[in-house]
Amino acid sequence: MLIKVNDRVEIIAGEYRSKPAQGADKVVQGKVLKVIPSAGKVVVEGVNKMYKHVKPSQRNPQGGRLVREAPIQMSNVMYVCSACGKRTRLGAKTLDSGVKVRVCKKCNADQGEIAPARKSN
DSSP: OOOOTTOEEEEOSSTTSOOGGGTOOOOOEEEEEEEETTTTEEEETTSSEEEEEEOOOSSSSSOEEEEEEOOEEGGGEEEEOTTTOSEEOEEEEEOTTSOEEEEETTTOOEEEEEEOOOOOO
16 A cells, blocks of 8 residues: 555545546546555545535534544545556555665656665674
């Protein structure tokens, strides 16, 4: 699971994907707010909004309907490379220093560290 919080992703499947056949040429992209690895889901900013009805309380004295983003399947999103700007898959590569990093499969750009260097015995 190489997608992390604050990554930019594009929706490729489901209700929120762009549908060029229907004239919607707008590509739906958003920032990852939360990753749920155990369920294989992510919460993307501005996508899959739902209403949560809350009673009045001390924390929310007025009550009413709160708009929140619900999780979507990780298989329905694709990473957008910060270097080339295209949606792409991510790979992992170990550098000479022993640090494991994410790399873009299209432009081979470094996308951040996954794990620090291992200690040598």
